Amino acid sequence: MNEGRCVKCGSCLRACPVLNDPSGSQFPGPRTTGVDAPRFMERDSLGRNVLRCSMCHACEWACPSGITLTRSMLKLRSEMSAERLPGHRKMVENVTSFGRTVSTEFNGWIENGNRTLYFPGCIGLGRLTRLTSSVSTLLTSLGIQHDISSEVLCCGSPLLKIGAFDMAEDLRRRNLEVFARYDRVITSCPGCTYQLREVYGIEAKHVIEVLKGSDLRSRLEGRYALQVPCHLKRGLSPWTAEDLASILESAGVNVVRMPREDGCCGGGGGMLSGFPETSSSIARNKVDMYRRAGVDGVITACPFCSLNLGRGGIKVLDIGEAIAPKH
């Protein structure tokens, strides 16, 4: 790839949320995992510490040479031995037995033959069912009749992150059979949206793109900061990330903007399951930042951010839980 362009300036190191967290010292860093390791023979000696990365793309944005570090890292992960971390092993077991990364708690399936499919993703179906119901209610009240199909499986994105390419490919094939029955797919997870667009090649829409332009009102009292999801801003589209703020503001939510609101929460890239202690340390430090700003809560648009920051002890809401139609 383009690792040869590296000028060793260290911009990626300064941008990395893992290296900049006190718990991140075991991560060899983006320069090693994204630039050096893919080129050199010694890569095997790095072991599983290369997985201590949340795949937030911050290094890629920071790189003045335009190196696609994340792509190199994914490749490195795919070449690693099949021996997995306990959390990742569990994820693989879950996908093998029922097709999703976490057990499914959601039971509000809608299978009415609507032409639109709402795809909440594994976290939305397993851990944050209230988020899923809120988004579904919001879509319905905006006149978007949709199905939530019980046949839809994991999008495969987390499996790519732990190097299980074959499993991801199998999921893609099985999901596409379900998608064939629908004209339109709406998701509430930027990671899923990115995967569906980039790997599946379908025009999936994140719920922010659907909400844009609608007449909405706030359901909240108080001041709220934003957690801008990495895969929304640095993956899908920075404009869509900006719409998160503008939709909330025009609905009348009191939004407090701050620097580093687009910094990673630590929940991506398989970190939440693989290295929960690093993941929660990054989240705790972000939560401290929000607390210092004196906000009543944080609004985001990603189930992973909701889950991880929520564990840090602050009220975290999805955009679907923060607003409602005006009429």
Place this chain on the structure above:
Amino acid sequence: MSRALVIGNGAAGTFSSWLLAKRGWEVTQVGRGTPSTALSTGCLRSAPDVCRSEISEFLSNALMSMRSGRREGISKIGTSFQCWMSPSHSTWEVEETPKSIAVVGMEGHPSLPVRVTAAMLNERGIKANSYPMQGSVPSDMPLAASFRNDEAWESLAEGLKGISEEAILLPAIVSLQDYHRLDQLERRCARKIMEAITPLGPSGQRLADLMQWKARESGVTIWDGRKVTSLEVKGDEVRGATVIGGMDARNIAVDAIVVATGSVLVDGLVLKERHLSDPFSMFQVIRYEDPLKGGYDGSNGRLIAINGRTMSNVAGAGDCLSSEHRTYGSGLTEALESAYLAVRALEEA
């Protein structure tokens, strides 16, 4: 209101945006990633010939006080660093060199090699002792990561208690938001707190952050992480641009453009393939209703399309590399001055 597009989020691009916004333009600034400002020492080495007061106003802020004049600081390997403007803890006035300096840093970490630095200072006749910090941090991990919370600063202050030297030299570890911690430490230790002059560290990033913040404050719309891929030209005017970001692309209409992409690291340093004197080589120019056949040339800060016409509403700024007369370390000052000249040229056009 006239719409301006500024391409590049480095010193030149950001200063142009700020100047244009102050003059009533509606400005969109598009930048792809880390500008070379962020790789600098965060100081302006040479004094500008023009627009001195504008630069001072642009860089004045509440978070990090700046000092200008004949200033001197210490690099992270103990050499002397002279400049015109710097953050207050980076330099002192020339001829006010401290008599004795305590060099405090983490041995083995590249942020400040304490023993080498102290030896260099002694060599220069400045009495210096090294005080290695406890612990170890991997060399690729920014030392700043260990100084994020109050406890870390508390224990640093405790550790500095017995120091008798007149000044304390620390590695560069604070971001713009945390700059006040150096002031607090100085009050608490009753010793002058100095920060080692460090390129490729937090100091340059701080300056870049500060500039962006000022531009944003003056009403500039900043499209970060995005890249201009083509320009739409009609006659001798650029009328629009295509910007990509993530998986999305947008077209915007413009009345004027500042091209501030020129620097050492444009487009990934593909040194062999690109003409270093051409700061514009990353664009494809599209003629109106004739959308292809890129290739054009830059000349004296003017954009020339393939039809040979000079674009009347485009000005170039911050083209450090193609400037033949640039003296060592003057890049940032030159970037700011050329931004000022570019804006003036657009206003006159």
